[in-house]
Amino acid sequence: MGSSAPTPGPDEPLLRRRYARLLLLATAMGVPIALACFFFVGAQHALQHAVWEDLPEAVGYAEPPWWWPLPALLLAGLLLxxxxxxxxxxxGHLAVHGLAKAPSEPAAVPGVVFAALATLPLGVVLGPEAPLMALGSGLALLAMRRTRREADPRTAMVLGTAGSTAAISTILGGPLVAAVLVVEAAALAGPQLVTLLLPCLLASAAGALVFTGFGHWTGLKIGALTVPKVPPAANPDAGDFLWGIPLAVGVALVVSVLHRLGDVTAVWTARRTAVRTVVCAVAAGVCVAAYALITGRSPAEAALSGEETLGALAGDPGSWPVAALLVLVVCKGLAWGVCLGSLRGGPIFPAVLLGAAMGVACAGLPGLGAAPGLAAGIATATATVTRLPLASSVLAVLLLGRDGADQMPLIVVCSVVGFLTARLVEDRTGPKPVAGGAAPAGAAR
Incomplete structure (x- = not known):
């Protein structure tokens, strides 16, 4: 009887020369992709500044008037x-379907770039993360096909995912959170997880260096999701968990309901798509304008993806009345739900702001405080919308900086609570309504 062939060990793929070349290719690829993405997000931020700051000042307003979102979002709908x-x-795919698992085809990249640059700066309540991932993966596949005649599907998946990670490495707080988010979303396990993780880490690290260097050299702002300042807080105690867990359940319920609105909107826009896309854009503008009318504050706080409002909220939560925060959650949340199922962009950035606003609104409860409220809200909302509790925990910790490390136990618990609550809501309400029979291939919430 012949002896059976030895079973390959889990580390064997990592030791092959072909995989070493793949790691070098992923690292080299991260630099040009990061350059393209840097100028993409720089252009988006400059256009956003022009629409919401320069143009109002040019026509005599210190800040955008309450009606400003109406023509801006009408134009966004007409362009899209x-x-x-x-x-x-x-x-690009609808944001309600979450982050795409499969890399975007190079032919789709021009449309994704135009849709993002033409609509996100006009006030669409979505983030830039999905267009950036599509841009990064599409450019990676294009480079691979130009340099190699044939490539197996596994190599294409790894390089496409590495391109996505390089693209979002800085706007999500650095290489670590980007790699964890993309790999966790890819739902690979065992040895395959390590095989995919290493190219993603190398590509995102190279991309982060490019973003940092060009940011200092050019002075361009890229609108990254950052919290520059957080009110000081002690390590979480029993009171933080006593309020934090119910808060996490509440945040998850609100975000889940708003996300369900996106599912309904996606079904509605599946027919007569062009006309109904414009109608949804105007509806989002009405929600944003209503926030400005009710609160007397700038409509820019409820429009756009929300990273700048998040920084202002975290830096000075005491300047926000609880009533204004609740109106922000309702108006921006409704606009976000409508945009999820009709326009183009990413679902994460606005959800982070909604969670932070709910957390700060509850910060006055005895024994909670602003920093634990922010931590619980951000972690829960991110886990609810992405269904990625590990990546959500890492993102919340990095966003909150030193306070994030102190709040880590609360962040992890709230991420898990948000994830489980969202799954329970989905199980109780039944399957989501589906437009056109099924979600796009590779889309995962």
Whole structure:
């Protein structure tokens, strides 16, 4: 009887020369992808500044008036309508379907870039993370096909995922959180997880260096998701958990309901897509304008993806009345839900702000405080919308800096609570309504 072949060990793929070349390719690829993404987010931030700061000042307003979102989002809908119906790739997949697992085809990249730059700066309540991932993966596949005649599907998946990670490495707080988020979303396990993780880490590290260097050299701002200042707080105690866990359940319920609105909107816009895309854009503008009318504050706080408002809220939570925070959650939340199922962008950034606003609104409860409220709200909302509790915990810790490390036990618990609550809500309410029979291939919430 012949002896059986030895079973390959879990580390064997990592020791092959072909995999070493793949690591070098991923690292080298991260630099040009990061350059393209840097100028993409720099252009988006500059256009956003022009629409919401320079243009109002040019026509005599110190800040945008309450009606400013109405023509801005009408224009966004008119620009996006022909893209989603006629351009290859439709400008990207709907944000309600979450982060795409499969890399974007290079042919879809021009439509994604145009849709993002033409609509996100006008006030669409979505983030730049999904367009950036599509741009990074599409450029990676294009480079691979130009340099190699044939590549197996596994190599294409690894390089496409590494390109996505390089693209979002800085706007999500650095290489670590970007790699964890992309790999956890890819749902790979065992030895395959390590095989995918190493190229993602190397590509995202190279990308982060490019973002940092060009940021200092050019002076361009990229609108990264950051919290520059957080009120000081002690390590979480029993009171923080006593309020934090119910707060996490509440945040998860609110975010889940708003996300369900996106599912309904996606079904509605599946027919007569061009017209209904414009209608949804205007509806989002009405929600944002209502926030400004009710609170007397700038509509920019409820429009856009929310990273700048998040920084202002975290830096000085005491300047925000509880009533204004609740109106922000309702108005921005409704606009976010509508945009999820009709426009193009990422779902994460606005959800982070909604969670932070709910956390700060509850900060006056006895024994809670602003920093634990922020930590619980951010972690819960992110885990609810992404269904990635590990990546959500890492993102919340890095966003909150030194206070994030102190609040880590509360952050982890709230991430898990948000994840489980969202799953329970989905199980109780039944399957999501599906537009056109199924979600796009590779889309995962």
């Amino acid at each position: 309508a022909p893209v989603v119906t006629r351009v290859p790739g439709g400008g």
